[in-house]
Amino acid sequence: MVINEWQLHGKLNRALQSSQRADFAMYLAWLTPAVDESAEFCTPEASIEHEEQNLRLRFAVQPARPFAQTESDIELMQQHSVALQDGGLAQLKLTTYLKPPPLSQYDDKSRLADELWQSLSLHSRRRMQQSIPAKPDVNPAGLYEVLQQLHGMNAA
Known part of the structure:
Protein backbone atom coordinates (compact mmCIF):
# COMPACT_ATOMS: atom_id res chain seq x y z
CA MET A 1 0.00 0.00 0.00
CA VAL A 2 1.42 3.37 -1.03
CA ILE A 3 1.00 6.36 1.26
CA ASN A 4 3.76 8.81 0.43
CA GLU A 5 5.65 9.61 -2.76
CA TRP A 6 8.94 8.31 -1.34
CA GLN A 7 7.51 4.79 -1.44
CA LEU A 8 7.35 4.98 -5.26
CA HIS A 9 11.13 5.52 -5.50
CA GLY A 10 10.90 8.37 -8.01
CA LYS A 11 8.52 6.60 -10.44
CA LEU A 12 5.98 9.41 -10.15
CA ASN A 13 8.61 12.01 -11.05
CA ARG A 14 9.93 9.96 -14.00
CA ALA A 15 6.42 9.45 -15.37
CA LEU A 16 5.81 13.20 -15.17
CA GLN A 17 9.10 14.09 -16.87
CA SER A 18 8.66 11.57 -19.69
CA SER A 19 4.99 12.60 -20.29
CA GLN A 20 3.59 9.16 -19.49
CA ARG A 21 0.13 10.33 -18.51
CA ALA A 22 -1.34 6.90 -17.81
CA ASP A 23 1.50 5.88 -15.50
CA PHE A 24 1.44 9.25 -13.75
CA ALA A 25 -2.33 8.97 -13.16
CA MET A 26 -1.93 5.43 -11.85
CA TYR A 27 0.85 6.38 -9.40
CA LEU A 28 -1.08 9.44 -8.30
CA ALA A 29 -4.17 7.33 -7.62
CA TRP A 30 -2.12 5.03 -5.38
CA LEU A 31 -1.26 7.86 -3.03
CA THR A 32 -3.41 8.42 0.02
CA PRO A 33 -6.01 11.21 -0.16
CA ALA A 34 -5.38 12.16 3.48
CA VAL A 35 -3.43 15.41 3.53
CA ASP A 36 -2.35 14.97 7.15
CA GLU A 37 -0.39 11.82 6.21
CA SER A 38 1.63 13.61 3.56
CA ALA A 39 5.26 14.22 4.46
CA GLU A 40 5.13 17.87 3.39
CA PHE A 41 2.30 18.98 5.63
CA CYS A 42 1.88 19.22 9.37
CA THR A 43 -1.64 20.20 10.29
CA PRO A 44 -1.94 22.18 13.55
CA GLU A 45 -4.47 21.20 16.16
CA ALA A 46 -7.54 23.38 15.75
CA SER A 47 -9.80 24.49 18.57
CA ILE A 48 -13.12 23.67 16.92
CA GLU A 49 -14.72 22.39 20.12
CA HIS A 50 -15.18 25.87 21.61
CA GLU A 51 -16.78 27.22 18.42
CA GLU A 52 -19.03 24.17 18.19
CA GLN A 53 -20.31 24.69 21.74
CA ASN A 54 -21.12 28.33 20.97
CA LEU A 55 -23.08 27.35 17.86
CA ARG A 56 -24.99 24.66 19.76
CA LEU A 57 -25.99 27.18 22.43
CA ARG A 58 -26.85 29.86 19.89
CA PHE A 59 -29.18 27.68 17.81
CA ALA A 60 -30.38 25.44 20.68
CA VAL A 61 -29.18 22.29 18.98
CA GLN A 62 -28.98 19.07 20.96
CA PRO A 63 -25.55 17.44 21.24
CA ALA A 64 -24.86 14.66 18.78
CA ARG A 65 -25.98 11.26 19.95
CA PRO A 66 -23.47 8.43 20.20
CA PHE A 67 -23.43 6.00 17.30
CA ALA A 68 -23.67 2.95 19.54
CA GLN A 69 -26.76 1.65 21.29
CA THR A 70 -27.33 2.84 24.86
CA GLU A 71 -29.73 1.83 27.62
CA SER A 72 -32.23 4.57 26.72
CA ASP A 73 -32.47 3.30 23.13
CA ILE A 74 -34.65 0.35 24.15
CA GLU A 75 -37.45 2.76 25.04
CA LEU A 76 -36.79 4.67 21.83
CA MET A 77 -37.15 1.49 19.75
CA LEU A 94 -41.38 11.16 11.18
CA THR A 95 -40.50 9.55 14.50
CA THR A 96 -37.10 8.37 13.25
CA TYR A 97 -36.33 11.84 11.89
CA LEU A 98 -37.15 13.43 15.24
CA LYS A 99 -35.47 10.75 17.37
CA PRO A 100 -32.94 8.82 15.27
CA PRO A 101 -32.15 5.22 16.24
CA PRO A 102 -28.60 4.05 16.98
CA LEU A 103 -26.42 3.32 13.97
CA SER A 104 -24.41 0.55 15.57
CA GLN A 105 -24.98 -1.97 18.28
CA TYR A 106 -21.46 -1.70 19.72
CA ASP A 107 -19.16 1.27 20.31
CA ASP A 108 -16.08 -0.51 19.04
CA LYS A 109 -14.19 0.42 15.86
CA SER A 110 -13.00 -3.10 15.30
CA ARG A 111 -16.55 -4.49 15.17
CA LEU A 112 -17.71 -3.22 11.80
CA ALA A 113 -20.24 -5.03 9.67
CA ASP A 114 -18.76 -6.99 6.77
CA GLU A 115 -20.67 -4.92 4.21
CA LEU A 116 -19.26 -1.71 5.66
CA TRP A 117 -15.71 -3.12 5.87
CA GLN A 118 -15.82 -4.25 2.23
CA SER A 119 -16.93 -0.81 1.06
CA LEU A 120 -13.99 0.98 2.75
CA SER A 121 -10.97 2.00 0.70
CA LEU A 122 -7.61 0.41 1.39
CA HIS A 123 -6.38 3.59 3.04
CA SER A 124 -9.43 3.70 5.34
CA ARG A 125 -8.89 0.07 6.30
CA ARG A 126 -5.24 0.79 7.09
CA ARG A 127 -6.23 3.74 9.26
CA MET A 128 -8.74 1.59 11.13
CA GLN A 129 -6.04 -1.01 11.79
CA GLN A 130 -3.48 1.71 12.66
CA SER A 131 -0.76 0.11 10.55
CA ILE A 132 1.65 2.62 9.01
CA PRO A 133 4.55 1.31 6.95
CA ALA A 134 8.00 2.18 8.22
CA LYS A 135 10.05 4.73 6.34
CA PRO A 136 13.38 3.30 5.17
CA ASP A 137 16.49 4.74 6.81
CA VAL A 138 18.71 6.84 4.58
CA ASN A 139 22.42 6.06 4.79
CA PRO A 140 24.62 8.69 3.08
CA ALA A 141 27.69 6.49 3.52
CA GLY A 142 25.91 3.69 1.67
CA LEU A 143 25.37 6.00 -1.29
CA TYR A 144 29.10 6.76 -1.36
CA GLU A 145 29.88 3.02 -1.46
CA VAL A 146 27.45 2.48 -4.33
CA LEU A 147 29.06 5.35 -6.26
CA GLN A 148 32.51 3.87 -5.67
CA GLN A 149 31.33 0.47 -6.99
CA LEU A 150 29.81 2.10 -10.08
CA HIS A 151 32.99 4.08 -10.69
CA GLY A 152 35.04 0.87 -10.35
CA MET A 153 32.82 -0.92 -12.90
CA ASN A 154 33.22 1.90 -15.44
CA ALA A 155 37.01 1.88 -15.03
CA ALA A 156 37.25 -1.85 -15.69
Whole structure:
Protein backbone atom coordinates (compact mmCIF):
# COMPACT_ATOMS: atom_id res chain seq x y z
CA MET A 1 0.00 0.00 0.00
CA VAL A 2 1.42 3.37 -1.03
CA ILE A 3 1.00 6.36 1.26
CA ASN A 4 3.76 8.81 0.43
CA GLU A 5 5.65 9.61 -2.76
CA TRP A 6 8.94 8.31 -1.34
CA GLN A 7 7.51 4.79 -1.44
CA LEU A 8 7.35 4.98 -5.26
CA HIS A 9 11.13 5.52 -5.50
CA GLY A 10 10.90 8.37 -8.01
CA LYS A 11 8.52 6.60 -10.44
CA LEU A 12 5.98 9.41 -10.15
CA ASN A 13 8.61 12.01 -11.05
CA ARG A 14 9.93 9.96 -14.00
CA ALA A 15 6.42 9.45 -15.37
CA LEU A 16 5.81 13.20 -15.17
CA GLN A 17 9.10 14.09 -16.87
CA SER A 18 8.66 11.57 -19.69
CA SER A 19 4.99 12.60 -20.29
CA GLN A 20 3.59 9.16 -19.49
CA ARG A 21 0.13 10.33 -18.51
CA ALA A 22 -1.34 6.90 -17.81
CA ASP A 23 1.50 5.88 -15.50
CA PHE A 24 1.44 9.25 -13.75
CA ALA A 25 -2.33 8.97 -13.16
CA MET A 26 -1.93 5.43 -11.85
CA TYR A 27 0.85 6.38 -9.40
CA LEU A 28 -1.08 9.44 -8.30
CA ALA A 29 -4.17 7.33 -7.62
CA TRP A 30 -2.12 5.03 -5.38
CA LEU A 31 -1.26 7.86 -3.03
CA THR A 32 -3.41 8.42 0.02
CA PRO A 33 -6.01 11.21 -0.16
CA ALA A 34 -5.38 12.16 3.48
CA VAL A 35 -3.43 15.41 3.53
CA ASP A 36 -2.35 14.97 7.15
CA GLU A 37 -0.39 11.82 6.21
CA SER A 38 1.63 13.61 3.56
CA ALA A 39 5.26 14.22 4.46
CA GLU A 40 5.13 17.87 3.39
CA PHE A 41 2.30 18.98 5.63
CA CYS A 42 1.88 19.22 9.37
CA THR A 43 -1.64 20.20 10.29
CA PRO A 44 -1.94 22.18 13.55
CA GLU A 45 -4.47 21.20 16.16
CA ALA A 46 -7.54 23.38 15.75
CA SER A 47 -9.80 24.49 18.57
CA ILE A 48 -13.12 23.67 16.92
CA GLU A 49 -14.72 22.39 20.12
CA HIS A 50 -15.18 25.87 21.61
CA GLU A 51 -16.78 27.22 18.42
CA GLU A 52 -19.03 24.17 18.19
CA GLN A 53 -20.31 24.69 21.74
CA ASN A 54 -21.12 28.33 20.97
CA LEU A 55 -23.08 27.35 17.86
CA ARG A 56 -24.99 24.66 19.76
CA LEU A 57 -25.99 27.18 22.43
CA ARG A 58 -26.85 29.86 19.89
CA PHE A 59 -29.18 27.68 17.81
CA ALA A 60 -30.38 25.44 20.68
CA VAL A 61 -29.18 22.29 18.98
CA GLN A 62 -28.98 19.07 20.96
CA PRO A 63 -25.55 17.44 21.24
CA ALA A 64 -24.86 14.66 18.78
CA ARG A 65 -25.98 11.26 19.95
CA PRO A 66 -23.47 8.43 20.20
CA PHE A 67 -23.43 6.00 17.30
CA ALA A 68 -23.67 2.95 19.54
CA GLN A 69 -26.76 1.65 21.29
CA THR A 70 -27.33 2.84 24.86
CA GLU A 71 -29.73 1.83 27.62
CA SER A 72 -32.23 4.57 26.72
CA ASP A 73 -32.47 3.30 23.13
CA ILE A 74 -34.65 0.35 24.15
CA GLU A 75 -37.45 2.76 25.04
CA LEU A 76 -36.79 4.67 21.83
CA MET A 77 -37.15 1.49 19.75
CA GLN A 78 -40.45 0.76 21.51
CA GLN A 79 -41.67 4.25 20.56
CA HIS A 80 -40.72 3.53 16.95
CA SER A 81 -42.63 0.26 17.07
CA VAL A 82 -45.74 1.99 18.45
CA ALA A 83 -45.46 4.69 15.78
CA LEU A 84 -45.36 2.03 13.05
CA GLN A 85 -48.37 0.21 14.45
CA ASP A 86 -50.47 3.33 15.03
CA GLY A 87 -49.59 5.61 12.12
CA GLY A 88 -47.96 3.37 9.55
CA LEU A 89 -44.79 4.04 7.59
CA ALA A 90 -45.26 7.82 7.44
CA GLN A 91 -45.47 8.09 11.24
CA LEU A 92 -42.42 5.83 11.64
CA LYS A 93 -40.40 8.03 9.27
CA LEU A 94 -41.38 11.16 11.18
CA THR A 95 -40.50 9.55 14.50
CA THR A 96 -37.10 8.37 13.25
CA TYR A 97 -36.33 11.84 11.89
CA LEU A 98 -37.15 13.43 15.24
CA LYS A 99 -35.47 10.75 17.37
CA PRO A 100 -32.94 8.82 15.27
CA PRO A 101 -32.15 5.22 16.24
CA PRO A 102 -28.60 4.05 16.98
CA LEU A 103 -26.42 3.32 13.97
CA SER A 104 -24.41 0.55 15.57
CA GLN A 105 -24.98 -1.97 18.28
CA TYR A 106 -21.46 -1.70 19.72
CA ASP A 107 -19.16 1.27 20.31
CA ASP A 108 -16.08 -0.51 19.04
CA LYS A 109 -14.19 0.42 15.86
CA SER A 110 -13.00 -3.10 15.30
CA ARG A 111 -16.55 -4.49 15.17
CA LEU A 112 -17.71 -3.22 11.80
CA ALA A 113 -20.24 -5.03 9.67
CA ASP A 114 -18.76 -6.99 6.77
CA GLU A 115 -20.67 -4.92 4.21
CA LEU A 116 -19.26 -1.71 5.66
CA TRP A 117 -15.71 -3.12 5.87
CA GLN A 118 -15.82 -4.25 2.23
CA SER A 119 -16.93 -0.81 1.06
CA LEU A 120 -13.99 0.98 2.75
CA SER A 121 -10.97 2.00 0.70
CA LEU A 122 -7.61 0.41 1.39
CA HIS A 123 -6.38 3.59 3.04
CA SER A 124 -9.43 3.70 5.34
CA ARG A 125 -8.89 0.07 6.30
CA ARG A 126 -5.24 0.79 7.09
CA ARG A 127 -6.23 3.74 9.26
CA MET A 128 -8.74 1.59 11.13
CA GLN A 129 -6.04 -1.01 11.79
CA GLN A 130 -3.48 1.71 12.66
CA SER A 131 -0.76 0.11 10.55
CA ILE A 132 1.65 2.62 9.01
CA PRO A 133 4.55 1.31 6.95
CA ALA A 134 8.00 2.18 8.22
CA LYS A 135 10.05 4.73 6.34
CA PRO A 136 13.38 3.30 5.17
CA ASP A 137 16.49 4.74 6.81
CA VAL A 138 18.71 6.84 4.58
CA ASN A 139 22.42 6.06 4.79
CA PRO A 140 24.62 8.69 3.08
CA ALA A 141 27.69 6.49 3.52
CA GLY A 142 25.91 3.69 1.67
CA LEU A 143 25.37 6.00 -1.29
CA TYR A 144 29.10 6.76 -1.36
CA GLU A 145 29.88 3.02 -1.46
CA VAL A 146 27.45 2.48 -4.33
CA LEU A 147 29.06 5.35 -6.26
CA GLN A 148 32.51 3.87 -5.67
CA GLN A 149 31.33 0.47 -6.99
CA LEU A 150 29.81 2.10 -10.08
CA HIS A 151 32.99 4.08 -10.69
CA GLY A 152 35.04 0.87 -10.35
CA MET A 153 32.82 -0.92 -12.90
CA ASN A 154 33.22 1.90 -15.44
CA ALA A 155 37.01 1.88 -15.03
CA ALA A 156 37.25 -1.85 -15.69
